[in-house]
Structures are given as structure tokens and as C-alpha cells.
Amino acid sequence: MNKLINDPADVVAEALLGIEAAHPDLRVDHQHKIVYRGDAPRRGKVGLISGGGSGHEPLHGGFVGPGMLDAACCGEVFTSPVPEQMLEATKAVDGGAGVLHIVKNYTGDVMNFEMAAELAAETGVEVLSVVTDDDVAVQDSTWTAGRRGVGATVLLEKIAGAAAEQERTLKEVADVAREVNANARSMGIALTSCTVPANGKPTFELGDSEMEVGVGIHGEPGRRRVPLAPAREIADLLLEPILADLPFSRGDRVITFVNGLGGTPLIELYLMYNEVAKILSAHGIETARSLVGPYITSLDMAGCSVTLLRASDELLQLWDAPVRTPALRWGI
């Protein structure tokens, strides 16, 4: 197991110590494994929290800060946080304007966030939830009823975070978040498995010249396993179902997000971005903004995912708004 770790049982706790040490403007509750914006709660601002299993870094802890999340609840690797964590975070970030839960569609996450929302309501905090389910690869999966939430979550956290910063109401911020999810579609491909530290061996076996098309961010199976193909064919395999699903149409403007799954270096992601851009251009779809890099990962998995978000002027303005987090930062 080629990992920079100590005891596999301590990986999440020790990474949180590192996040705290590296980012003095964040605050970490180590007991509850929650990363907070240092100045939370902000009076009058809707609080935004997200969370999920660890192993997808920088999601979600790397997206905490002005213009994005107020808190991120960290589960163990690929394991949902528990309702107590979400409840604790919800109470802590409430500035009187309510709290939005941003939840990726995995059975455990959805159930635990729902329970936390009910408990928070009992303490008088108003909570709304938005669930991301942008992965077009499979309808149901190992850990999901319905589609999985993947890359759209990153774009949603940025855009909803900007809406909250403008002191919009809880309902307004939730509406913007749902608009992002409704207009985003994603699909991913794995060239290797990932290795969960506690297991010490790859989650699945994949030959040196094979790839898993439509893989999930925990190594869940996708649509099919096929021989490794050139990047231009991989881009086709990913974009065809994405474009057909919304569907995206000639003249649409999109945010184009080419994401690395953890073990794939940036030079390959830019090469993939070029293939994606050519296909979009051929379809008459205009990339208004782009994001290239490892933002929602699956430990050390080699591969990438592509997310397209059809974006109105308003969503683009919110995308452009200042943000200051460890992983996304501009304008501040």
C-alpha cells in the first residue's frame, strides 16, 4: 500500500490536524470531525453545510470559507458522517437565517442528513436540504437508490455559497442550489482502482489495459469494463450520455469541469479537457467557464470525470463571485 499514512485507523483524524495547521482561518472540531469557517456563525447569512465520507478531498473540507461552505462534516473514508455531526454543525453555523444541507445522493448520507435536519428543527433551527444526483452512469448503484451525486456538488457548493453570501433567504439559496443540480450532468471513468487504507488492497481489480466506464467515486461499478482507449474516445464515451441526458442543446452555455480522481496528474487532465472542448464545440455548446483539476476524488484512483452545468447569467455571476477556501480561491 503506497500511502503516506501512519495507522490506517487515524487517516481522517490526522488529515484534519493537517488542515487545521495549514489553514489558520479555518477551525476544526476534532471530536466531531467538523471543519468550520473561522468566523461562523455569520449573523443574517444562511449557513451552508455539507459532508460525507472522507477520501474525496478537497471535497468537502477544502471548500469551507467565505463564499462557499460554513462547515463540512467528515466521515471515515467512504463512510457517511453520523447525524450527531450534522446536528452539531447545523447548530453551530446557524446565524438566524437557517441552514442548507448539501447532500450527495448516497443512502447513508441522505438518511443521516435527514435525521439531523429533524433533530435540528426540534431545536428551532430552520433547515432545508438539497440532494445532488448528477451522475448519468447508472440509475441505482451499490450505495444509492437513484443516481449518485458527484461533480455537480463542487459547482453547487460554490454557487449556493455565493448566493448565501448575498444574504438571500434560505428558500432562495435552496432554489439556486436545486437549479444547479437540475442543470448538471456528470460521468466518470477509472483507469485504476483505489485502495481504502483500512483494507490495504485495491477495492476492485482492473487490468493494466482496461478501464471502468461510469465508475462511482467509491469504486462502485459503472456501465461496463472495456479495453483502455485513447483520450479522444474516452471523452466521447463520457460526453455522449451526458449530452443526451439533460439534454444539452446547440447554443447552451455551460461550465465545463474536468475533474481528476486523485491519481491522475494535471497534464492528462488538460489533455482530456482539450478532447472535451472539441466535442462541445462540434455540438455548438459554449463553455462560459471551466474548471480543471482534482476537486472530487476517490483516494488514489487514476481517472477522471466530466461535469457539464448549463448556466444562466445568474449562475455565472454567482460562480464568478469572490471565494476564499483552501481549494477554490479568487477575488479575496
Next chain:
Amino acid sequence: MNKLINDPADVVAEALLGIEAAHPDLRVDHQHKIVYRGDAPRRGKVGLISGGGSGHEPLHGGFVGPGMLDAACCGEVFTSPVPEQMLEATKAVDGGAGVLHIVKNYTGDVMNFEMAAELAAETGVEVLSVVTDDDVAVQDSTWTAGRRGVGATVLLEKIAGAAAEQERTLKEVADVAREVNANARSMGIALTSCTVPANGKPTFELGDSEMEVGVGIHGEPGRRRVPLAPAREIADLLLEPILADLPFSRGDRVITFVNGLGGTPLIELYLMYNEVAKILSAHGIETARSLVGPYITSLDMAGCSVTLLRASDELLQLWDAPVRTPALRWGI
């Protein structure tokens, strides 16, 4: 070979197409494989150019933009660019205040940048050069007389870029750059080899429970190959020679940079950062700023490097100055 590529011969050219498509405020000369700041040359500002073999992304193309480089010359993977590229870039970014060449200490890079500087001087452009050689692992190596230039290059490009933005003179910018190199020390460790696309197989063999201590960013051998150790011991192995070399002393303030080599995910880099922070704290060394992530990589190599830069108030102010590049961005 688990890579998102087409023909191995086209990797660099196609990645440059992706960089151009993703970043409309940059300009790419595909013939010469140069990434330019879109508004170069800037009249009255010293032009900053760097470059080297590809495979280290985001270095250098991802550091082009306001507050950092004016141009980056891209060689083929792990191969120096040729003097013609550097000459072309030098002439193109000269705004009348001269041009600084930022060169990592590898034999080919140094020779080719020297030749380009001589040719540029003949055309009337004033050029100064600064060579980084911050790697404490080995004195000479496969491709180097003297020490290798590694992580300090990232910090130097940011800090010298800020000095140039203030319209300091060429000599002043070069002096700041040399101050950074003189006060920075680095060392790296590999948990896997990397695979050069044109070769199709790992550059060296490393067992699943081995690591190469003091590895170079092209897979050059380091100090020794030893059994894989826990992260806390790896941090000791890296920091002991770094701290002893400058030497760093109790009370020093540093920029602490934990860098990923390409195949190692962020969760492990934060865990390593925690180990590094504990050692620095025990030595009474204060981290004034930090940087955690893959910024100078070696294709898909798993592993990390640590760079410490002893930083004066002035260097910290220059570090904090606004920057807007694909890979480092804040304040703009």
C-alpha cells in the same frame, strides 16, 4: 500504461491545447510551445520567464499570469526546451525593463537558457538569470552538476513575480529571486515510480513496500532505498537534512510547502503536513505561510516533497501579493 492520452508523442502539444481552451486569459504559441500571459509584454515591467521539461504540471505553464510568470517554455516530457523557445519568449515578454530567466538546475536547462540569454543580449534585450538548486538530497545527480532545483522554484516564481509587478528593476527582481533560492531547502520521497508516456513502462522499479528517499522529479535516484515507513518517520527523514543544511534555527519564520508528486491524493498530503508541522514546532520554527498540494510533480509518481523557505517580512509581503494564474490565485 494507465494514462489519459492519445499518441504518446502528442501529450505535450495536446495538453497545451487544453490549457489554451481552459484559460482564455492566457495565450499559447503552439509552434514554440510557449504559454504567455495574455497581456504580455507589459511596458516597464520586468518580464519573467521560466520553463523546462514537461511532466511537472502545474509547473511552469500553470504559473503564468499577473503576479507570477509572463511566459513558460515547455519542453517534451522530462526534456529541456531548446534555446530557440527561450529566445522567442524572451523577446516577446520584454517590455523594455529586461527579462529574468528562472532556471531549475539541470544541465540541459542551464545550458539552453544560457545560450538563449546570449542570443537575446545580441538583439538588445537585457537578461539576468537565477538558477534554483534547493534539493538537499544529493550533490550531483543523473542530470545535474550540483544540486537539483525543485520546490523552491514554485515559491520563487510567486515572490519574484510580485516584485516584478511592483515595477522593480531587473537587478532588484533578480536579487529577490536569489534571496528565495538561498533561503530555501527541499527534499522528496517516492512511493512509486513515474511512467514517461513515450517509454510506456515505469522509469524505475520500486517494490510495494519500498520507498526512494531523496528522489528527483524525473525519477532520479535519491540517497537510498528503504522499507516503506509511517508518515511520521518519512517526515523525519525529509526534515532532518533540510533543517541541518541551511541551517534553520529556533525562531526562524518559514513558508512551509508540502508538495504532491502527482499520484498522491490530497488527504495524504494534509496528513504529511501535520507531521511536518509537529517537527517544526518541536524545533521552535514558526510557519508563517503554508502551501499544500501538487504544484511541482513528476507525472504520476506517488510521493511528496517538503520545501522550507526562511522568509523575511519582505518575502512574506511579496508572497501575499495578488496573483492570478491557473494554479495559484488570490486577491484578483
